[in-house]
Amino acid sequence: MGDSTPLLLESNSAESEPPLLQKHTPSLDSTIELCIGDFGWAQFLQAILVSFSWFFDAQQTFITVFTDAEPTWHCTQPIADHPSSCNSSFSNVCQLPNSSWAWDLPKHTSVISEWALECSRSVVTGLPASSFFMGCLIGGLVLATLADSSLGRKKMLFLSCLAMSFTTLLTAFSSNIWIYSLLRFLTGFGRATIGTSALVLSTELVGKRWRGQVGVIGFFCFTLGFLSLPAIAYTHQSHSWRTLYFWTSIPTLFYSILVYFLVQESPRWLFVRGRKEDAISTLKCISPSITMSFSTLSFEQESWNVDLYSAIGVLVKRKWAFRRLSAVMGIGFGIGMVYYGMPLALGSLNFNLYLSVTLNALSELPASLVAFFLIGKLNRRSTLLVFTILSGVCSILSVLKGINPWTELQIGLELVSFFSACSAFNVLLIFTIELFPTCVRNSALSMVRQAVVLGGVFSPMLAAAGRANGGVLSYGVFGVVVGVCGLFAVCLPETRGRGICDTMDEEEHKETVYCNAVGVV
Template sequence: MADSTPLLSELNLADSEPPVLHRHLPSLDSTIERCIGDFGWAQFLQATLVSFSWFFDAQQTFITVFTDAEPTWHCTQLTDRHSSCNSASNICQLPLNLWAWDRPKYTSTISEWALECSSSLVTGLPASAFFMGCLIGGLALATLADTSLGRKNMLFLSCLMMSLSTFLTAFSNNIWIYSAFRLITGFGRATIGTSALVLSTELVGRRWRGQVGIIGFFCFTLGFLSLPAIAYSQRAHSWRSLYIWTSIPTILYSITVHFLVRESPRWLFVRGRKEDAIATLKCIAPIDSATTKTPFTSSFISSLSFEQETWNVDLYSAISVLVERRWAFRRLSAVMAIGFGTGMVYYGMPLALGSLNFNLYLSVTFNALSELPASLIAFFFIDQMNRKTSLLVFTSLSGICSIMSVLKGMNPIWTRLQIGFELVSFFSACSAFNVLLIFMIELFPTCVRNSALSMVRQAVVLGGVFSPMLAAAGRANGGFLSYGVFGVVVGVCGLFAFCLPETRGRGICDTMDEQEYKDTAACNAVGRV
C-alpha cells in the first residue's frame, strides 16, 4: 500500500519535534471540529434518526424469547392417586389425551410444530441460527462501510434486509425454514449497530461524541422494552403476528434512512469525495457557526493534503491493516476477548430466563428496564469514566452476580434474591457493553474504525452463538450451566482491559499513521514525566 505522506512515516518520533505541518496546519479532525463542534439541531436530529435503528435491532435480537417460548400445559383429566398426569409429570411420557396446552398451539413455535420433546439443539436452533447469521454477516460485510458503501448505505441495506427477512419469517411452515429465515435476518442485522454507532458519532464534534453514542443504547433499550408489551398484547394470537408487527415499521424506517440521513463527512473526505464532505458539513453544522459563514472551511478542505490510505483498497484491506500493525492487532485482540465474554452474558441472560421461577413477561421487562440505568450512567458520566477501570469493574461485578444467582444453598433467601442477582449481572454487562463500544470509537482511526468495531461485535455475537445452547442446558440443572458459565467467562475476559491504553478525553484520529504517531508521542510524554 502506497504511503502518500512520507513525512509522517519518516519521522523519528523519539528524537524529533513534530514538523511544521503538525504545528501550524490544522488537521482534518480540528477542521471538522470547527464546523460541527458546537451543538446543532441538524446534528441532533441526524444522530437520533440514525441511532433509532437500534430499536428494531433489539426487537429481532430477543424476539425468540417469546416466539420460541415453551408454553405451559395442564392435565385434561382430574388428578388423583391413580392418574398418571400431574404437574411434575414429563409430558413426553404421557399419552396425548391426558394433557393439553394452556393456550392455542399456534401461540408458540414449540407447540405448533410439536417440538416439546425435541432436543435442546433443535428447539434452540432458530436463536443459534440468528446469531450464526450475525457472525457470518459481520465477517462478510465487515469492511463495506469503510470502503465501497459507506456508513449510510450500509445502514440502509442492513435494515432493509433485516425487515424483509423478518416479514418472510412469518410464513415459515417448519422449524428448518424458520431457522433459515432467522439466519438471513441475523445476516442482514449484523452491521446495523456498528454502522449506526460510527455514523452518529462522526456527525458530531468531540464534545458530544459520548452522549450521542449513548442515544443508540437508549433506542436499543426501548426496542427491548417494546417486545414484552407487543408479545403480551399478542399472547392469544399466532407467534407469526409478532414478526409481522415488528417488520413493517422497520421497512418504513429503512426508506426514511435512505432519503433523510446524510453520510459521514469524515468518511467522505477519507474516500476522496471532498465536495460531498463539504456539502454535508454545511448541511449539519450549526447555523450560527462562524466557520460556515466564511469560505475558509471549503477552501481549506479542498486544498488539504491528507493521507489517502483507504482510497484504493480492496474489501478486506482494512482488516489486513489491523492485523499487520502490531499495536492495532494487540488492541483488537484484547477488545474482542472482552466482547466475547460480554456478549455471552448480554445475549444469554434473557434467553435463559426460562430457568428462573419467575413470570417470563415480567422478567424480560425487568431485564429491559435494567438497561435504562446502564444507559443513563453512560450518558451522564461517560466523560468522567476511565474506560479501562469501568470495564474491569462492570465485568467483574457481572461475573460475581451471575454466579451468585445460581448459588441457592439451603437458605431460602437465595431463591428470593436470584432474580435480583440476575438483574445486577445483566445491568453490569449492559454497562460494560456500552463503555466498550464508546472505547472502540476512540481506539481506532476513521479509516478502519467501522471494520474494527465490526470485528468486536462479531466477537460479541460469537458469545451469543453459544448462549442458546447454554440456556437450554441450564434449564435442566437450575441454571448452573448457563448463569454459572456466563459469570466465569465474563469475569475472565474482562481482565483483558489491562492490555488497552486509556483514551478518555483524547481526540480521535483519521489514519493509521496519525494514530500511531499520537500514541507514540503520548508514550514518550509519559516516559519523560
C-alpha cells in the same frame, strides 16, 4: 451557530493533550468542528434518526424469547393406571400420553407447540436463536468493511435495515423449524451491521466533547426496542407467534425509506475517501449557516487504498492495532455471552416470563443513563474491569443452591449482572470508537460486535441446557466467562479526553508518543 464555541472547545481540549501530541492534532477533526460547531440541532436530529435503527435491531435480537418459548400446559385427565401421575408442576410431558394433557394457550402461540417440539433435543429448540446469531457473525465478517470502503455508513445502514425487514416478514410464513431457522439466519446476516453503522455514523457527525453522549442515544433506542417486545407479546399472547414477526417487520420497512431520503453521509468518511466536494456538500446540509471559505479546507487522506478487506488486513498487520483489536474482541466475547444469554435463559428461573423480560429490558435504561451522564468522567479501562467482574460474580451467585439469602435475591442478582453487562457493553463500544482511526473505525467496531455475537451463538445452547438444573450451568458459565474476559482491559491504553485520529499513521504516531512518555518499549 457561532464559530467561537468550537474554537474555545478546541483550545480547552488541546490543554488536556500532552505537548508532543498537540503538534500532531488531526486536521480533519479540528476542521469539521470549526465548520459545524461542537454540537447543534442538525447533528442531534440526525443522530436521533440514525440511532433509532437500534430500536428495530433490539426487537429482532430478542424476539425468540417469546416466539420460541415453551408454553405452559395442564392435565386434562388422569392416566387410568396411575391416577395421580399427571401433574403439570412435576411431570415430564414427554412421558405422558397425548390425551392426558393440553397446552394452556392455543398451539399457534409458540413455535414449540405449533410444531410439536416439546420433546425435541435442546439443539433443535435452540437452533433458530443460534442460527440468528450465527447469521450475525457471518454477516458481520462478510460485510464488516463495506461501510469503510465502497458503500459508506449511510448506504450500509439503509441496506441492512431493508434486508432485516424483508427477511423478518418472510419468517412469518415459515412452514417448519428448518425453514424458520434458515430465515432467522438470513435475518441475522442482514442486520449484522446495523448497530455498527448507526453508532459510527452518529458519532462522526459531532465533536469529541459530545461523541460519547451521542453514541449512547443508540443504547436508549435499543432499550426501547427491547421494552416493546414484552408489551407486544403480552397484548398478542393468544395470537400466533407469526404476528410478532409481522408487526415488527412493517415499521422497519418504513424506517428504511426514511433513512434513504433524510440521513446524511458521514463527512469524515467522505474526506478520507477523497470525496471532498461531497463532504463539503454534506457539511452545508448539516449546517447551512457555514460562512468559512472551503478553498482553504485541508485534510489528511489515508495513504493506503481501502478495498473490501484491506481495513481488517491493516488492523492485523500493525502490532499496536492487532493488540488493541484482540483485547476488545476478547472482552466483547465475554460480555456477549451474558448480554444475549441471560434474557434467553430467563425461562429457567421461577419468575413470570413477561415480568422478568420487562425487568431485564428496564435494567438497560439505567445502564444507558450511566453511560450518557458519566462517560466523559469515567476511565474506560477501570470501568470495564469493574462492570465485567461485578457481572460475573452476580451471575454465579444468582443460581447458588442451598443459601437462603441468595435464593431469595435470585432475580435481583440476575438483574445486577445483566445491568453490569449492559454498562460494560456500552463503555466497550465507545472505547472501541476512540481506539481506532476513522479509516478503519467501522471495521474495528464490526469485529468487536462479531466477538459479542460469537458469545451469543453459544448462549441459546447453554440456556436450553440450564433449564434442567435451574440455570446453574447457564448462569454459572456466563459468570466465569465474562469475569475472565474482562481482564483483557488491562492491555488497552486509556482514551478518556483524547481526540480521535483519522488515519493509521496519526494513531500510530500517538501510540508511539504515549509509549515513549510512559517508558513502554
